[in-house]
Amino acid sequence: MRKLPSDQPHCRLTRQIHCLPVQMRGVEQMAGPEIANLDDRIRQVIGVAVDACGLGLVQKVTGLPLGFSNVNFRVETDQGTFLARLCRTQPDDRIRDEAHFLESIRASGFPASYPIARTDGTPITFHDDQRVMIYEFIEGEEPAVTPDSARQVGEAIGLLSTLEVPAGYSSSSLSDIDEAKQFLITKAKQLEKYPELFSQLQQETAEIESFLQIKLPRGFVHADAFPDNTIFRDGKLVALIDFEDSCEDALLFDVGMTLLGFGYQDEHPEPEQIRAL
Template identity: 30%
Template sequence: MIVTPSRSELWSTGEQVCQQFELGKIRQLEALSHQGYSNFNARLETGLGTYVLRRYTEQPEERITHELRLIDWLYTQGLPVVPPLRDSKGRARSTPNRDYPSPWVVFPFVDGEQPVPLPAIAHTMGGLAARVHQLPERPRGIQDCENLLSVRSTLTIAQSLRETGTSSARRFLHLIELLTPEVENSSLPTGLIHGDLFPDNTIFREDNLIAVLDWEEACIDHYLFDLAMAMHGFCYIDEEWCPDLARNFLAGYETGRSLEPDERESLPLFLRWTPLAMAGWHLRRHSITPDRRQAGRIHQLLQRAETIFDCEY
C-alpha cells in the first residue's frame, strides 16, 4: 500500500536528497498525479534539473538492489532505461527519515507521454519485448528473483482467499482450478522478463519509445508470460480486445525473436493466466485494505481472464 508523506515530510526529504546528490536548491516538489499501487513518486525541480523521487514502500532491500543493478546493466546493453542517480560515494539510496526507513531513490525526469493504443505503438512494444528476451546474457543475481505472479505465488494467494466468500474471490478460485493444470505443465522457453510492460511503465515522444520504467518485477520466467502481460497493456481499447493491435504487437515481436510452435499454441492460455494472476495480487491486498479503485481493477482483470482469446494471427 502506498504511504503518502505529509507536505512537510516530503519537503524535508527533498532537501536532504538534494544535499546528498548535490542537486541544488528546490524550486518545486509535488506528488505525481498518477501513482501506482506500491511506491510513492514525486516530481522534483531544482536549479540543476528535474527528477523523480521514488519511495519504495514494500520492496525488501535485496529486491531494490536487484532492480537498480539490473537497470544499470540494461543501460550498458543499449536498452531505453533510466538509471538512478548516485551520490559521490556511489550510493543510489537515501533514507532521510529514521522513523520511517523506507529508502528513496532519485531518477532523472524523462519528458514525454504515456502512449495511446495504436498499431505502431503495439509494434514498437512487441519489438522491445523481443529485445529484452534476446539479451545475450543474464545479469548477476537475477536468478534469485521469483516472479511475484508465478504459479506458486498465485496458488498461495488462492489458498489464503478460500474463506473470503466474496463473488470476486469465488470467480478467481474457479478460474484457478480451470487454468492452473495447463500452466503448471508448460515447459516453454524462459529468460529475463520485465514482468510489468504496461503503458504507464513506458514513455513515448511523438510515437517514439524513449524509456521503459519500473523494472522491480523483472525476473527469470517464461517469455510468454511477459508477452501476454504486455499484450494486455497494448492491445486493448476501452476494455475491448483489439485483434489488429495484437497482430501488430506479435509482428513487432517476431522481428526480433520468432515464437516457437508451443509458445504460439499456449499464447491464448497465458493471455488468460496473466490477468488472473494480477487479479489474485489485487484481491489479496483488497482483502486486507479494501479500496474502491482496486475493486474496479479486480473486476476488470477477472473479465479478461474469463475471455477466450482468438490468436490465429
C-alpha cells in the same frame, strides 16, 4: 492492480478473486488519480536524497499522480530535473535488484529511465523511515494504444528479452502458482460459503498449474508493460518505466502482459494491434 479484459479465459481466475468480499482478498484498494502529497517532511527527505546523489540544490518539488506501489515527485535542481521515488511496497533487495539490472543495461541504450546512484555508489537513500530512489526524469506522455505504439513497445520488450540477467540478480515473480494454491488453503473456510466459486477457483488453479509443467525460455521480464508504464514523445517510445515488478521468469510472461496492455480496445482484442506487437 491491473484492470484486465473481463471476458477472456486467461483472466477468469484473476476476475473471480477480485469478486471476493474485500476482507477475503487482502488487497489494498486504490482511489482515483490522486496527486502525491508534498509536506515539509517529504520535502526534507527528498532534499537529503538529492544531496546524497550530488545533484545540486533543490529549487522546486512537484507531486506526480499516485501509482500502485510508490509515490513519485518531479524534482528540479540547479543541475537539472529528476524523479524522486518514495518506495512504499517492494523490499530493499528487490529495489537493489532493479537498480542493478538497469545499471547493467545502461550502455545498451535501451529506452528507460535509469536510476542515479548516491555518491557512495548505493541506490537507496534511507532517511526518516523513508526509502528514496532518484531517477532520470523523462519528458513525454502516456501513448494512445494504436498499432504503431503497440509495435514500438513490442520491439522494446523483444529487445529486453535478449539482454543478459546480471550475476547477483535474484528477483522472481511477485505471484506464482504456489501463492494461488496457498490462497485456496488459507481462505478455504470463507470460500466454503461460495461453493460454486470455490470449485471454479480450484479447477482453474489446477488447469493453470498443468500448463506450468512446460519448460519455456526464461530471462528478464518487465512484467508490467502497460501504456502508463511507457513514455512517448513526438510519437516515439523514449522510455519504458516502473521496473518495480521486474523479475527473472518465463519470457512468455512479458508477451502476455504486453498483449493485455497494447492488444485490446475497450476490453476486446484488436487484431491489428496484436499483429503489430
